[in-house]
Structures are given as C-alpha cells and as structure tokens.
Amino acid sequence: MREREYVRSLFGKEDDVLKSIAPGLEERDMPQISVPPEVGKTLYLLAKMSGAKRVLEIGALGGYSTIWLARALPESGKVVSLEISQKHADFAAENVAKAGLKERVTFLVGDAMQSLDTLARKGERFDFFFIDADKPNYINYLEKVIQLSEPGAVITADNLFQHGRIFDDQDQAPSPRTIRQFNEQIANDPRLESMLLTIGDGLGVCRVKEKK
Numbered sequence: 001m002r003e004r005e006y007v008r009s010l011f012g013k014e015d016d017v018l019k020s021i022a023p024g025l026e027e028r029d030m031p032q033i034s035v036p037p038e039v040g041k042t043l044y045l046l047a048k049m050s051g052a053k054r055v056l057e058i059g060a061l062g063g064y065s066t067i068w069l070a071r072a073l074p075e076s077g078k079v080v081s082l083e084i085s086q087k088h089a090d091f092a093a094e095n096v097a098k099a100g101l102k103e104r105v106t107f108l109v110g111d112a113m114q115s116l117d118t119l120a121r122k123g124e125r126f127d128f129f130f131i132d133a134d135k136p137n138y139i140n141y142l143e144k145v146i147q148l149s150e151p152g153a154v155i156t157a158d159n160l161f162q163h164g165r166i167f168d169d170q171d172q173a174p175s176p177r178t179i180r181q182f183n184e185q186i187a188n189d190p191r192l193e194s195m196l197l198t199i200g201d202g203l204g205v206c207r208v209k210e211k212k
C-alpha cells in the first residue's frame with residue numbers, strides 16, 4: 001500500500017538494533033509477527049506523550065515493541081513484559097541489552113493470565129499497557145489490565161482487524177470472534193474512552209477514566 005510505505009519511510013525509522021530483530025527471528029525460527037515500525041513509533045509517542053513511567057506489555061517475542069516502549073520512558077521508568085516462551089524471552093532480553101535498556105526492562109516468563117494475577121496480588125500498578133499476545137484471551141487481558149491500571153492510564157492493543165478477518169461474519173474462529181467482542185467492549189465500556197487507529201493491523205488506544 002502506497003500510504004503505508006510513505007508513512008513508514010518518513011516516520012518509522014529504525015536504528016541498527018531494531019533492524020537486526022527481523023533477521024534474528026528468522027535465524028531462530030521464530031515467527032515474524034513483531035509490530036511494524038510505524039506501530040512501534042506510535043506506541044513510543046503515545047507512551048511519551050502520556051508521561052508513562054510504568055509500562056506493562058503482554059507478548060514480547062523478540063523485544064521489538066519492548067524497545068520502542070522502553071525508549072519512551074524516563075531514566076527511572078520500567079517496562080514489565082509478559083512472555084510464555086523462554087526462547088522468545090531470552091532473545092527479547094538479548095535485544096533489550098543490545099539497546100542499552102537492560103536496567104529498564106523485566107521479562108516475566110509464563111502464562112500471561114497467571115503473571116497478571118501475581119502482579120495484582122503484589123499490588124503493582126501501571127500507567128501504560130500494550131496487549132499483543134494470544135488473541136482469544138484479549139477480553140480476559142482487558143479486564144485484568146483495567147484492574148492493574150492507574151486512573152488515566154493508557155491501554156493499547158494490536159491486531160484489532162485480524163488482517164481483515166473481523167469483517168467476515170462467517171469466520172467464527174476464536175481469534176476473530178474474540179477480537180470483534182474486544183472492539184465492541186472498548187468502544188462501549190463506561191470505564192474507558194477509546195479509538196481504533198487504522199494503522200498496521202489495527203491499533204486500539206484507550207484511556208482509563210479517573211473513576212473506573
């Protein structure tokens with residue numbers, strides 16, 4: 001698409017660490033499902049503009065979005081990234097270290113639903129979230145994330161078009177079905193103010209109201 005290439009070339013510039021992640025995923029036989037550069041840049045800007053200090057990411061893969069997010073934070077800022085695969089978390093940690101952001105990022109390896117419960121039990125709170133893991137759990141993630149949010153927090157979520165599958169009503173597979181529900185939920189949830197940006201594969205952006 002002409003618009004996408006144009007936007008990417010002007011606004012989605014990557015440094016050497018970010019550029020090295022796609023070939024690294026290929027070498028390790030890992031899926032090429034990092035966010036595209038223009039979504040990385042959008043996440044970076046949203047985190048920076050909202051003054052985020054504590055970011056929670058669900059789904060690290062090779063740490064591509066983790067690096068964009070960690071770079072948006074002040075020196076004392078923290079990213080906690082939840083990842084089910086030890087292999088993915090190890091590669092993500094390697095890339096985060098290459099980017100000089102090791103002190104700012106912690107990876108929690110395990111099923112995200114369990115990690116979210118652990119964080120809630122510990123009374124942890126975050127002011128920025130990025131949901132980008134298994135789609136059938138998106139509604140569950142949303143609920144947990146709202147519980148972990150500070151008032152005014154920003155919640156973002158990727159793949160809300162499911163590469164066009166959400167528009168085919170005949171497609172009732174778990175991922176597009178849940179994502180349709182998720183989109184309706186963020187559009188109508190009285191605790192949130194939301195928008196679905198037509199960037200990448202659809203990026204949801206929500207603000208948690210002061211009174212949840």
Ligand code: SAM
Nearest residue numbers: 034035059061064065083084111112132133134
């Ligand atoms: N956010 C990454 C980026 O843009 O660079 C891409 C994340 S990729 C789309 C999804 C990741 O979620 C995969 O690494 C996968 O192993 C992880 N994942 C899938 N199910 C999960 C679960 N139940 N708990 C935690 N992580 C999970």
